[in-house]
Structure formats: structure tokens, C-alpha cells
Amino acid sequence: MIKTSIQSSASEIKSAREDFFYEQPGSLPGTLSIEEDAPPPVIVLIDYNETHATRKQVSTPEECIPYLDSKSVSWVDVQGLGNEDILQRLGNVFKLHPLLLEDVVNVPQRPKVEDHENQLVIIARMVIPKEHKIGFYSEQVGFVLGKNYLLTVQEEPEHDCFETVRQRIRQNKGTLRKQQADYLLYTLLDSIIDGFFPVLEDYGEVIEDLEEEVVSKPTRKTLEKIYRVRRDLLTLRRAIWPQRDAINSLIRDGSTQISESVRIYLRDCYDHAVQVLDMVETYRELAAGLMDVYLSAVSNRMNEIMKLLTVISSIFIPLTFIAGVYGMNFNTERSPWNMPELNWYWGYPLCLMAMGAIAALLVVFFWRRGWFENYSTIADDTNNKNYGSKINLLWRRSRR
The missing domain is CATH 3.30.460.20 (CorA soluble domain-like)
Structure with a gap:
């Protein structure tokens, strides 16, 4: 768990270093x-x-x-x-x-x-x-x-x-x-903001597939996919967050190059940027939740394996004890207390029957205690199965 968090933090730090340009020390301005x-x-x-x-x-x-x-x-x-x-x-x-x-x-x-x-x-x-x-x-x-x-x-x-x-x-x-150059600027900015929606729609489908994969059969590749999605969403967040602030400054501060009528259109562009940022934040939370679900699924799988080994060990411990006791082979001719069962006519079948009865009693006991139930399986909730697709529909409805 700690190693996973360290790897995630290192990935985000590396992404932050590569996101923006920086000048070489001592270089001339311009x-x-x-x-x-x-x-x-x-x-x-x-x-x-x-x-x-x-x-x-x-x-x-x-x-x-x-x-x-x-x-x-x-x-x-x-x-x-x-x-x-x-x-x-x-x-x-x-x-x-x-x-x-x-x-x-x-x-x-x-x-x-x-x-x-x-x-x-x-x-x-x-x-x-x-x-x-x-x-x-x-x-x-x-x-x-x-x-x-x-x-x-x-x-x-x-x-x-x-x-x-x-x-x-x-x-x-x-x-x-029929408009001036400032309206062309708004149109291009609006196209850039709207270009985020198809990208986010694809990642919504990826997150939906990862939800099913994490629950059903998580593997090491699943973890790599989650990391890749989280890093891509971080890149999108670093792109849209300052872009939203830049459009807001155009509306709030004003400029002699932008008319009042175009500034009204920029408000709609700003609303789209806010919607994109909300979707990015939602998907980032879902990706972070997928990481927790992955770790829980791996932990539950390990618990099921340990539980199975514990049940098998618990059944064979008394049988091993009986086999060990009768494997000591004390000489009954020296003393009547030296394991007289070794000379019984039905001794071997009775010993096997006793061992089988003990094993059966332990199985019944564990079954009544609920040890054979699988608690790691997550029920399929059809109301939440297509949650990622439902989010993708929100921006379509808001744009009607």
C-alpha cells in the first residue's frame, strides 16, 4: 500500500516536471x-x-x-x-x-x-x-x-x-x-474546449471496463491500466484548469480587443470549461477509487486462499496427530499399556473410520460457522454498473 502511494506520487511529480516549459539558467529573455x-x-x-x-x-x-x-x-x-x-x-x-x-x-x-x-x-x-x-x-x-x-x-x-x-x-x-476577428477567437477557443469532451468520453468507457475487470479478475496489467488512466487524467486537469482561469480573466478583466457581445459568448465557453473540469475531477476520483478496489480485491483474494489453507490444515491436524501416535510402534509384548490397539483384528479399519469421522465433523463444524462462504465476491449492482456512461450523458444534456 505504501509502495503504491510512493509510485503514484513519483509519477505525478515526473508529470509535473514535463508539463510546462522552463528556461535554461542564464539564457537571454526572448x-x-x-x-x-x-x-x-x-x-x-x-x-x-x-x-x-x-x-x-x-x-x-x-x-x-x-x-x-x-x-x-x-x-x-x-x-x-x-x-x-x-x-x-x-x-x-x-x-x-x-x-x-x-x-x-x-x-x-x-x-x-x-x-x-x-x-x-x-x-x-x-x-x-x-x-x-x-x-x-x-x-x-x-x-x-x-x-x-x-x-x-x-x-x-x-x-x-x-x-x-x-x-x-x-x-x-x-x-x-458576419462577425469580427474577436468572434473567430471565441469560436476557436470553444472548439478547443469542446475537444475535451470526446477524450473524456473515451476515458469514461475505459473506467467502466476497469471497474468490471477490477471486481472480476484483477491482474498486474489492471494496475498498470489504472496508473495510465490516472496520469492521463492528471495531464487533462493540468491543461483545463489554467485554461478555465484564462477564459474567466477574459470575461472579468475585459479587453479592448474583445467586444461586449463576444464577451457574452465567452461566458458559454467558460461554462463548458467548468463542465470539463468537473468531469475530469469526477473521473480522477473514480480512478482513485479503482485503486482502492483493486487493493481490496487482491487482499480479499489472498484472504480466501489463506482461509482455504487454514480449513485444510485444520482438518488434517487431528488426522496427522492420530497417524503420528500410532506410528510410534511401542512393543505390546513388553507391557499391556504399550498400544494394545496394534493387535486388534479391526484396528486399521477402525482407525481409518475414526479419522474420517473426525474430518467429517470438522467439515460440518466449519460449514455451520460459515467458513465456506465467499465474502470477496462483490454483487453486481445494475444501477451503478453504467455509472461512467451516465456521467458522459450529463454534458450532452447540459448542451441542449
């Missing part, structure tokens, strides 16, 4: 830290208004300059952080302070909001569920909101949850193309 395996940046420009929308891939950041002062909304999406020169030029084009560029480029950063004179910088954490297996991709997304433009910087181009937003712009669905 130093960009580019990972060696980071993919090269791909810059996609989407410019739209109520009547038209264009999308193109640009090769240099300088090609975005004519769109920054236009009356239409320009969404510059940078996917990949593998070229420091392009990122530096991107900071010059958008007039980003070196410290802001550092926050946007260096990963992973803690989700936060920084309001500057003509720009609003937001660091968010996006999760995307993996296909065909349990788990998720975690990626940092940086937002730079200007007057008529929005710059987004993603870690890599393979996974994101913005495709539905791109389709709404392309097909002119809803009111997105």
Missing part, C-alpha cells in the same frame, strides 16, 4: 527554444468577409502584410515550429514583443492571457483523441488577436480541432463571416 524534431512551419491564410472567403498557403510571413490592415478578417494559421528564422520574421510582421514571441513559440507553456496595447495574446492547450486506441494528442496553440486579424501558432500540422470552423467559413454557415 530566446526561442526550437525542438529538433519540430515540423517545419506551414502558413495558411484565410481571409473572409460577409460576401467572400479566400484560402491560400503562403511561403513567407511577409505575404500576410497586405491583409493585416484590410477591412476583412484575416486568419493566419501557422502549423509547425521547426524554423526559427520564419518565426522571427513572423514576429516582426505582427510586431510581437520578443517575450510574447517566446511565449507563443516555446512549448509547453501554461495556458494564460496577456493583454497588450493593440494585441491580445492567449496561450491554450488543445487535445485531440487518438484513432483506434485510447489516448490523446496534446498540443499548444498560441493566439494573437489584433484589430482585423487573428494569428494562431500550432505545434504541428497533423492534428487540430479547427476543421469545423474552416468549413463554416468556407460554406458560410452561421454568422461567423
